[in-house]
Amino acid sequence: MFRGTSTLSLDDKGRFAIPTKYRNHLLADNGGEIICTINIGDPCLLLYSLSEWQIVEQRLAALSSMKERAKRMQRLVLGNAMDYQLDKNGRVLLAPHLRDYAKLGKKIVLVGQSNKFEIWDEALWQEKMAKDIAIELEQDFDQDEDLGDFSF
Numbered sequence: 825m826f827r828g829t830s831t832l833s834l835d836d837k838g839r840f841a842i843p844t845k846y847r848n849h850l851l852a853d854n855g856g857e858i859i860c861t862i863n864i865g866d867p868c869l870l871l872y873s874l875s876e877w878q879i880v881e882q883r884l885a886a887l888s889s890m891k892e893r894a895k896r897m898q899r900l901v902l903g904n905a906m907d908y909q910l911d912k913n914g915r916v917l918l919a920p921h922l923r924d925y926a927k928l929g930k931k932i933v934l935v936g937q938s939n940k941f942e943i944w945d946e947a948l949w950q951e952k953m954a955k956d957i958a959i960e961l962e963q964d965f966d967q968d969e970d971l972g973d974f975s976f
C-alpha cells in the first residue's frame with residue numbers, strides 16, 4: 825500500500841530517488857521493475873510496480889478495439905508507458921516526453937494512491953490540492969451514492 829506525500833527533487837538528467845520507505849517494497853516486487861505512464865485525467869504521471877501494472881495492462885488489453893474511446897485509452901496509456909528498473913540508489917530516470925506531459929520542474933511530489941503513485945510538479949500539486957479542497961467543501965455528501973456512508 826502506497827500512501828502519503830513526499831516532496832522530491834528532480835535532477836538535471838530527469839532522475840529522482842524513490843523514498844526508502846517505498847523502495848524496499850518495489851525492489852521486492854519483481855526486483856524493482858516499475859512502469860510509468862501518463863494520467864489522462866490530470867497533468868501528472870502514474871507509477872506502478874510491475875505486478876500492479878500487469879493488472880492494468882490486462883484490463884486495457886481486454887477492451888474492445890472496435891470502440892473509439894477504448895482505442896484512445898489504449899493508445900494513450902499503453903503507448904506512453906515506459907519500463908524502468910530502479911538503480912542501485914533507488915533512482916528512476918523519467919523519459920523527456922513523460923516529464924513534458926506532467927510539466928515537471930525541479931521539485932516534484934510523489935503521492936501514494938494505494939496501488940500506485942502519482943507524480944506531480946510541486947506547484948501543480950499545490951494548485952490541485954487547493955481546488956480539490958474547495959470543491960469538497962462545497963459538496964453535499966448526502967447526495968453522493970458512493971460516498972454517502974463514508975466517514976473517517
